[in-house]
Amino acid sequence: MQTDSALHLRRRALTAGELDAIPWIHLLSSLERDRAVDDLKIADAAPGEYICRMGRPVTYWFGVVDGLLKMSSDNAEGQTMTFTGVPPGGWFGEGTAMKRETYRYNIQALRKSMVAGLHVDTFHWLLDHSIGFNRFVMNQLNERLGQFIAAREIDRMTNPDIRVARSLASLFNPVLYPGVGEVLRITQQELAYLVGLSRQRVNEALTALAAQDAIKVEYGGLRVMDLQALRSRMSFR
Numbered sequence: 001m002q003t004d005s006a007l008h009l010r011r012r013a014l015t016a017g018e019l020d021a022i023p024w025i026h027l028l029s030s031l032e033r034d035r036a037v038d039d040l041k042i043a044d045a046a047p048g049e050y051i052c053r054m055g056r057p058v059t060y061w062f063g064v065v066d067g068l069l070k071m072s073s074d075n076a077e078g079q080t081m082t083f084t085g086v087p088p089g090g091w092f093g094e095g096t097a098m099k100r101e102t103y104r105y106n107i108q109a110l111r112k113s114m115v116a117g118l119h120v121d122t123f124h125w126l127l128d129h130s131i132g133f134n135r136f137v138m139n140q141l142n143e144r145l146g147q148f149i150a151a152r153e154i155d156r157m158t159n160p161d162i163r164v165a166r167s168l169a170s171l172f173n174p175v176l177y178p179g180v181g182e183v184l185r186i187t188q189q190e191l192a193y194l195v196g197l198s199r200q201r202v203n204e205a206l207t208a209l210a211a212q213d214a215i216k217v218e219y220g221g222l223r224v225m226d227l228q229a230l231r232s233r234m235s236f237r
Contacts, residue, residue, distance in 0.1 A: 006049075007043050007045055007049060007051065007115070008043070010043040010044060011041035011042065011043045011117070012041065012042060012043070013040070013041065013042075014037070014040050014041070014042045014065075014116060018042055018065050018114070018116070019037065019040070021065050021088075021089070021179060022040075022063060022065070022116065023089060023091075023136070023178045023179075024091070024132075024133060024136040025037075027130070027132030027133060027135070027136055028126070028130055028132060028133060029130070029132075032126060032129060032130045032132075032133065035122060035125065035126070036118060036122060036126065039118060039119050039122040040116055040117070040118055041060075041116065041117050042065060042114055042115065042116045042117070043114075043115060043117075044112060044113070044114055044115075045067070045069075045109040045112070045113045045114075045115050046109065046112060047109055047110065047111050047112060048108065048109065049108065049109050050106060050107065050108050050109075051069065051107040051108070051109065051115055052093065052103045052105070052106060052107040053103060053106055054073060054074065054102075054103055054104060054105060054106055055102050055103065056102060056103050057100075057101075057102050058093065058096045058097050058100060058101060058102070058103065058120055059119065059120055060097075060117035060118060060119055060120060061091065061093055061094060061097045061117065061118045061119075061120060061123045062091065062092060062093055062107070062115055062116065062117050063089075063090065063091035063092070063115070063116045063117075063118075064086050064087065064088050064089065064090050064091075064113060064114070064115060064116075064179070065088065065114040065115070065116050065179075066088055066113060066114040066179075067088070067109060067110075067111055067112060067113020067114055067115070068085060068086070068087055068088075068109070068110045068111050068113060068185070068186060068190060069085065069086040069090075069107050069108065069109055069110060069113060069115070070082055070084070070085050070086070070107070070108055070110050070193060070194055071083045071084050071085070071086060071092065071105050071106070071107055072105060072106050072108065073104065073105045073106060074106070082193065082194055082196060083105065083148070084147065084148075084170060084171075084194070085110070085171055085186075085190075085194045086107070086177075087171055087177045087179065087180050087184060087185075087186075088177065088179030088180060089176075089177045089178040089179025089180060090176055090177045090179070091140065092107070093107075094123075094137050094140055094141060094144075095141065095144075097120050097123050097124075098123075098124075098127070098137075100120065110190050110193060110194075111190065139175060140175075140176065143173060143175045143176050144176070147170055147173065147176065160197055160201050160202075160204070160205050161204075161205045161208050161209070163195055163196075163197065163205075164191070164195055164197070164202055164205035164206065164209065165205070165209055165214065165229075165230045166230065166231065167191070167194060167195045168184070168191075168209075168215065168222065168224070168230050169227060169230035169231040171184055171186070171194075172184065172224050172227055172230070182223055182224055183218065183221050183222070183223045183224075184221055184222050184223075184224070185220055185221040186221055186222060187220075188202050188203055188206065191206075206222070209230070212226075212229065213225050213226060213229075214226045214229040214230055215230070
């Protein structure tokens with residue numbers, strides 16, 4: 001939703017149902033909610049479209065109402081490193097918004113997604129006035145720290161089955177992504193992009209996880225059957 005982007009030009013106000021899907025909106029007082037609702041905007045992001053780009057100044061705090069995004073960065077050699085996916089219910093970039101910095105990562109839609117944005121000035125107003133909002137952001141930062149520590153561990157893992165299991169577990173985080181529930185709408189190709197493996201290898205890992213009753217592969221998505229098993233460091237065979 002940068003002012004010069006097509007995404008920003010397509011922004012509109014949220015419907016009542018879309019507002020209800022925002023986890024932190026229910027923590028606000030009537031005055032705080034009115035301020036937030038007046039400022040919140042939503043837009044449809046096409047597959048491959050960027051929501052944030054490295055080096056751009058922060059203007060909005062973003063959240064996924066529907067769809068799937070990926071967070072990544074590009075190095076000097078032009079190679080892309082994917083950090084994580086952002087499924088429904090996920091809000092991201094609070095650290096960047098708090099410091100009013102430029103983005104150090106890219107956020108890109110993996111499929112058609114509905115992305116909401118709260119202007120950074122309203123974000124700071126809520127930090128100054130709302131205890132409930134502050135607690136939400138504090139919990140986000142705490143969970144995000146744990147997520148990225150786990151991501152570093154995943155990067156060092158050589159067992160593809162464990163890499164897929166731990167990556168899936170991170171997407172089922174109920175604090176960061178409350179809109180996911182028990183079923184994650186994701187294709188094997190999308191998961192391959194996020195994990196950094198081939199689609200064929202991801203398929204093999206999912207088959208192994210299903211055989212261990214950790215997940216159930218359903219049409220258009222994955223159902224978690226044993227989240228603790230996904231989070232553990234055990235090897236799936």
